[in-house]
Amino acid sequence: MELITGQRFKRTSKYIRAVIILTGLAVLLVFLLFASLVLFSKVLGAPPLAVPQSTLFYSDDGEVIGENDNGQKRYWVNLADISPALIDATIAVEDRQFYTHNGFDLKRIAGAVVADIRAMSKVQGASTITQQYARNLYLGHDKTWNRKFNEAFYTIRLETNYSKKEILEGYLNTIYYGHGAYGIQAASQYYFGKDAKDLTVSEASMLAGIPKGPSSYSPFLYMEHAKKRQKVVLLAMANEGMIPEKMVNKEIGRQLVFNRGHKTSDRKAAPYFQDAVKQALKTQLHLDESTVEMGGLKVYTTLDTKEQEIAEKTFSDVITETSEIQAALVAMNPKTGExxxxxxxxxxxxxxxxxxxxxxxxxxxxxxxxxxxxxxxxxxxxxxxxxxxxxxxxxxxxxxxxxxxxxxxxxxxxxxxxxxxxxxxxxxxxxxxxxxxxxxxxxxxxxxxxxxxxxxxxxxxxxxxxxxxxxxxxxxxxxxxxxxxxxxxxxxxxxxxxxxxxxxxxxxxxxxxxxxxxxxxxxxxxxxxxxxxxxxxxxxxxxxxxxxxxxxxxxxxxxxxxxxxxxxxxxxxxxxxxxxxxxxxxxxxxxxxxxxxxxxxxxxxxxxxxxxxxxxxxxxxxxxxxxxxxxxxxxxxxxxxxxxxxxxxxxxxxxxxxxxxxxxxxxxxxxxxxxxxxxxxxxxxxxxx
The missing domain is CATH 3.40.710.10 (DD-peptidase/beta-lactamase superfamily)
Incomplete structure (x- = not known):
């Protein structure tokens, strides 16, 4: 009996050592794989951050007279030009460990796995801000292993080659806030008619809750759901010490004044003039079509909006509606050619x-x-x-x-x-x-x-x-x-x-x-x-x-x-x-x-x-x-x-x-x-x- 027990013990010890060795090898392999990916991402260099952005056209006095977009209104702004309340709200609700992790929140991933197993379905996400940014820049939202691997790879590349500030700025400028508004500047203008830097805590907490489900948490579609989501954001901010707890109910109860519309008009001003500007961008500056249309340019033109309005009004005043005749006008500054x-x-x-x-x-x-x-x-x-x-x-x-x-x-x-x-x-x-x-x-x-x-x-x-x-x-x-x-x-x-x-x-x-x-x-x-x-x-x-x-x-x-x-x-x-x-x-x-x-x-x-x-x-x-x-x-x-x-x-x-x-x-x-x-x-x- 003792001999048999000893043999079993030796056999068990052997299995344990094997498991430990295999586990160690697996960990080492994972570490080497991860190190290789990091090294490879360094060799590849920084991935491009180009995203479709609205090109804006300005008159000579700085007034926006029109824009180009591909259905995605997006106006890039620096992190310094975004309200600190919006930055805090986003980090609190989306990725509390953003400044400390290296692209992946392992603790959050483990918690999400446990929650999914208990519910026998996917009920909790674990994507960090960096992962979401990688997905928005380079990938679709299909749920395949290939997409998940690429997301992980691009996440590593972003974290390896860009600072946290650059990643956060890029994320806030690319995330979708619903109603065709991409990025926080477009969202701020659409929902509240103001720039992102001017958002209050109540406005910021409302907007920060929308990206989780733009169609579900839009205050224009489902105000009740939007307010509940806003409360989640405010509580998260309080838990992180970003705002006092007593502010939560106060900000939830604050009456928000919505705008529902972008600063840029759907009907662009001086359309013939803008066509001439686009042609000049291509022929004089040698910019390609995609850059002109979606390159996020700011084009400061020579147009005098007052004179343009006078010209258009004069046409309608002088030419009778029943006439089929056409006309054209050009007015220039003879000294500069403007x-x-x-x-x-x-x-x-x-x-x-x-x-x-x-x-x-x-x-x-x-x-x-x-x-x-x-x-x-x-x-x-x-x-x-x-x-x-x-x-x-x-x-x-x-x-x-x-x-x-x-x-x-x-x-x-x-x-x-x-x-x-x-x-x-x-x-x-x-x-x-x-x-x-x-x-x-x-x-x-x-x-x-x-x-x-x-x-x-x-x-x-x-x-x-x-x-x-x-x-x-x-x-x-x-x-x-x-x-x-x-x-x-x-x-x-x-x-x-x-x-x-x-x-x-x-x-x-x-x-x-x-x-x-x-x-x-x-x-x-x-x-x-x-x-x-x-x-x-x-x-x-x-x-x-x-x-x-x-x-x-x-x-x-x-x-x-x-x-x-x-x-x-x-x-x-x-x-x-x-x-x-x-x-x-x-x-x-x-x-x-x-x-x-x-x-x-x-x-x-x-x-x-x-x-x-x-x-x-x-x-x-x-x-x-x-x-x-x-x-x-x-x-x-x-x-x-x-x-x-x-x-x-x-x-x-x-x-x-x-x-x-x-x-x-x-x-x-x-x-x-x-x-x-x-x-x-x-x-x-x-x-x-």
């Missing part, structure tokens, strides 16, 4: 086609200032005269001919000055000038003005028959307004990435492209379209809107059968307006022919209403003298009309007007023959270009 307002069509929801930057349309007579600038550089002056009469021009070595017509087929049948020709928009004068300079001269000049669209080498180019974009023309006029300096349309002032790092900041250069003297002379000539002193065989083309204007403007209108334009400026603002049909057809309704002018006048007046009136900066190489606008000669005291006109120094007139020397005093001139036409011809003058 686009302050942009309207690409009457209704973005109906058609996002951006006519301000995409459509190529005939500019009509708005091309003439560029032609006459080239003429000024070649020796022409505002007093240069050419005969305005019906003329047929031969070109292409006599193989082709071209006969331009003035509006309403009216001509002076005598010589007129360049200053009067541009004010009356005389087409014959323009074509004569174009052919005198040579067809290549205008094309070379428009390239200097920044126009890139294809131009035809034909006489009619002087009348704007080759298409251009609205934004190109506004940019070209900006160079006249700023004294000839290079300028390009600017939509973006600064861009920050999701970390708050500045990745782009606009730099303005002041490269001189045009001669400032003829540029100033050209500007002064363009003020003539509103000045009745330049009336001749017809009225100046700005006469129909001159009564609406309260300050000095330079500008030019343009009209073709299918397109209506008005572009004009002050030293502070240059604006171009186009109106026409998307599928080009004749603009037959007289009121529609006036849309571009009326929109321009109302927009400029309202936009500049509270701004000081500034004078165009005079170049040192110009001189102003009074001339008789009919012949461009120096005016005398006997001339009935005299107008201050500017010239490049050395080109001003020296010949004195002698037409009125015999008269003792001025008297009204007899109307020209062309002005004695029928009443309907005089009425049609109001809609000339």
């Amino acid at each position: 686009v302050k307002a942009l309207v690409g069509g009457r209704d973005y929801e109906l058609t996002p086609y951006n006519r301000a930057i995409q459509a190529i349309r005939q500019p009509g007579s708005t091309i003439k200032p560029l032609l006459y600038y080239a003429a000024l550089e070649k020796g022409f002056t505002p007093s240069s005269t050419l005969k305005s009469e019906l003329t047929t021009f031969s070109y292409d070595n006599g193989k082709s001919s071209y006969t331009p017509h003035n509006f309403n087929h009216q001509y002076a049948d005598s010589e007129i000055t360049m200053a009067q020709a541009i004010a009356l928009s005389d087409n014959v004068y323009a074509v004569k000038t174009h052919l005198f300079l040579g067809e290549k001269a205008l094309i070379d000049t428009v390239r200097r003005f920044g126009l890139e669209t294809k131009m035809a080498h034909v006489p009619s180019l002087a009348l704007g028959t080759s298409g251009v974009r609205v934004i190109e023309m506004v940019n070209a006029y900006s160079m006249l307004a700023n004294g000839g300096k290079e300028v390009k349309p600017v939509f973006i002032k600064k861009v920050e990435n999701h970390k708050g790092e500045v990745i782009f900041e606009q730099q303005t250069e002041n490269k001189q492209i045009l001669d400032p003297a003829p540029a100033y002379v050209m500007t002064q000539m363009l003020t003539g379209i509103f000045d009745k002193k330049l009336n001749g065989y017809t009225k100046v083309t700005g006469s129909s809107i001159a009564s609406q204007l309260t300050r000095k403007y330079a500008g030019k209108s343009g009209t073709t059968e299918t397109d209506s334009w008005m572009i004009g400026y002050t030293p502070q603002l240059v604006t171009g307006v186009w109106a026409g049909y998307d599928n080009p057809k004749n603009i037959a309704v007289p009121a529609e022919k006036r849309y571009a002018k009326d929109i321009w006048a109302q927009f400029m007046e309202n936009s500049l209403e509270d701004k000081p009136e500034k004078k165009f900066k005079e170049s040192k190489n110009v001189v102003g003298v009074y001339v008789n606008p009919e012949n461009g000669k120096l005016a005398t005291e006997y001339c009935p009309v005299k107008r201050l006109t500017y010239y490049v120094k050395g080109t001003e007139p020296t010949e004195v007007c002698t037409e009125h020397l015999a008269e003792s005093k001025p008297h009204k001139k007899a109307p020209k023959k062309s002005e004695n036409g029928t009443w309907y011809k005089r009425l049609l003058n109001l809609w000339g270009d």
Whole structure:
């Protein structure tokens, strides 16, 4: 008996030693496996923390005007910009040992296993904040062994390569709080209409309870469940010594004021402008589509929200609802090129086609200032005269001919000055000038003005028959307004990435492209379209809107059968307006022919209403003298009309007007023959270009 017992004891001892050895080997193996994973995670380096984040667009005064998201509204904020109450509430209810464990709470895991065994089902979770963060970043929520292994691996990688602060910040910025709000900043804005840093204890405890079950604990869906969950959070905070126990009932009973909505509007402001901004992000900054759409960028634009609102309101006020005509507007700061307002069509929801930057349309007579600038550089002056009469021009070595017509087929049948020709928009004068300079001269000049669209080498180019974009023309006029300096349309002032790092900041250069003297002379000539002193065989083309204007403007209108334009400026603002049909057809309704002018006048007046009136900066190489606008000669005291006109120094007139020397005093001139036409011809003058 004793022998048998001893053998059994030896056998039992052997089994025990075997179990101990095997257990030790297993522990060692687990330790080695864990150490290998840690070492491997170190070798692999930090896993990327990139998550889809809303890209926000700001106006020039810092107001949010829109955002891009993929259905997940998420705005990344630093841990320092999150309420300490929210941080405490989250740690208390989600992971009390967060600051002490290495990614896994073994005690909590063991407790969860026991609880699950007792209930014969999974009733208690044991995931730490790091594990949840790993799941949110890289994995789905399927319950497979492969997913659990990957979750554990990514948890180790996060803990090995990032600090607790970085992990907590990332978690709070990625966790789902329901109703499309991802991250605490989006949740704070949606539920309470405030930033995460401003959350109170009661608000923080309500939000901290939602991630456990966003659809079950939403106060907008189940307030009773949400309040019970809030109490659990507050009790957890009290147990951890984060708040006094007496605060629990006080905070539970506190009345919460909900917001239910994000700060960013569902209808984004200035949608055509924002499309242009996105295009600029891709073409100028070379950002890919995913970064633009979901990269968490903060894009600070040039948009002036007041001017944008004025532009959109003016469109609706001027254009009748029944009209099918389209229109576009671009307003720029001529010194910097910053686009302050942009309207690409009457209704973005109906058609996002951006006519301000995409459509190529005939500019009509708005091309003439560029032609006459080239003429000024070649020796022409505002007093240069050419005969305005019906003329047929031969070109292409006599193989082709071209006969331009003035509006309403009216001509002076005598010589007129360049200053009067541009004010009356005389087409014959323009074509004569174009052919005198040579067809290549205008094309070379428009390239200097920044126009890139294809131009035809034909006489009619002087009348704007080759298409251009609205934004190109506004940019070209900006160079006249700023004294000839290079300028390009600017939509973006600064861009920050999701970390708050500045990745782009606009730099303005002041490269001189045009001669400032003829540029100033050209500007002064363009003020003539509103000045009745330049009336001749017809009225100046700005006469129909001159009564609406309260300050000095330079500008030019343009009209073709299918397109209506008005572009004009002050030293502070240059604006171009186009109106026409998307599928080009004749603009037959007289009121529609006036849309571009009326929109321009109302927009400029309202936009500049509270701004000081500034004078165009005079170049040192110009001189102003009074001339008789009919012949461009120096005016005398006997001339009935005299107008201050500017010239490049050395080109001003020296010949004195002698037409009125015999008269003792001025008297009204007899109307020209062309002005004695029928009443309907005089009425049609109001809609000339």
